[in-house]
Amino acid sequence: MWCINEINTEYRKRMYRLLKLYSENYNPKYPIICFDEKHKQLIDDTKPRIPMKLGTPEKYDYTYKRNGTANIFVAVDFKGGKRDIMVTDRRTKADFAHYIKHLVDDVFPDAKKLRIVMDNLNTHTYSSILETFEFKEAVELISKLEFHYTPIHASWLNIAEIEINVMDIECTGGRMKNKNYLISETTAWCDERNKKESKIYWNFTKEKADKKLSKYYI
Template sequence: MNLTSEQAAELRTLAADRHVTADVALRARIVLWAGEGRRRKDIAELAGVSARTVDRTRARYAENGVAGLVERKRGGGKDQVPPRTRGRVIALTRMTPPPDSGLSHWSTRTPAAYLKRTEGIKVSFHYVARIWREENLKPHRSGTFKLSKDPAFAEKVADIVGLYLDPPGGAVVLSVDGKTQVQALDRTQPVLPVTFAATEKRTHDYVRHGTTNLFAALNIATGEVVGECKPNRNGDTFLAFLKKAVKPQAGKEIHIVLDNLSTHTTPDVKAWLEENPHVHFHFTPVGSSWLNQIELWFGIITRQSIRRGTFSSVHVLVKQIRDYINSWNANAKPFVWTATAGDILAKVRLVQTAVRKLLNNNAN
């Protein structure tokens, strides 16, 4: 089971919350242990439950996030919450968090806190979790669609998807980005168990040996990847990698898909582009990194090679990344992109229409 840093933080908070039951806290720890890559039988032994309970807990989290771990009340009446409040929770969940919230996505606690702060509406995170279950809302899923606030969203989508589906004849399309702060983490032997509530929690010693920054360029026609690790990520290191990525494509028109980081538009980068008119940048819409195919590859290398690896130094981590890239290129295949710009924009319109209807209904 793979967990993002935000998901792991939310689960740790739940496991340590004095206001939740021991069963809920234990379920949170089971998911955390699964996210660490522990075996099913080891988790069952640590938690003092059956292997079937471990599977059920993981499935509940995969289906509904933290909402799936919260107790389901049996019998009795429902909380007396006004219908408008329920509607506000649903509408807020289906929207991208407002910029002033500083959030990338909603957790069960953040909508409750946001509604209390901005509208004076008081609900518990248990209530939010129940609504998410009943409405089958899953904002924790990385695949949840995010609305971009980029005013040129439609034009950028059409531009980039056009490159994917029908690249210019004879041209090369590269998907470029960097994965920052890849951590060299040494997982040592388990330490002595620590008593936690009614269970024993065995943990690992984690020794951190530093980080590296992985730059990568995916050739969308062949699936081959050019990658390089750098100690930092700035305009100079990006430009150095860019020169390396385009070098094998000498004499061709090169189209590069990348995001809106300031390191991609430094004066030196702009000067280099002027000196190399055969290289063209295509920027993804703001908040829409999912449109960049290299993000798919970053997800694959993280799951298959980095996340559960043990690295005694940054040098060992870098070697692992290089070996993985060489192995990938030995049998490289391109990703199959099927969604047209029209498909994506139609989905955006549907989501926007649904949100507007919910907001209008709740205002009346």
């Protein structure tokens, strides 16, 4: 938000739409799912770590070796206290489409429609689903979806960024030596958050937006 220069009509329209969506009462049949991705370098130690002791933190050498990269899909039902994480090699259109299908079929199977908030990455489209699955399957999947996009350069309006920030602080901020280790760590972290039904409380309203940002409106 700090880098906002001008807020045009389209920005305001999308912002207001999201803020209205966020203000709705929770409905598990029509959950609001905030979705984003996290690129992660896989880094391993080159020397053994010195384990922590009472009063002394763990120590590790500054040198490291690279083991490639991975992508982390993150989806959070912030009102219901439920999230899902999937680690993939890439984030192509097909990866996106298969993950969305996973959300519909496996994570929220009882929902009538998923209202998914995301940024404007070129893979985040209904066409990605149409290009990945057979037409009948794609159309059926799309009928259970409703995509909502943040304004351009306004990822701060995507609550998934808050969830990813918590994940970085509590789980993925350190070195992840390989994909399997990353999967193990993020799965354990996600399961614990879901067990606690950890929620995110969004208090930024249209009225607060107008008061705080109106000097940038054009």
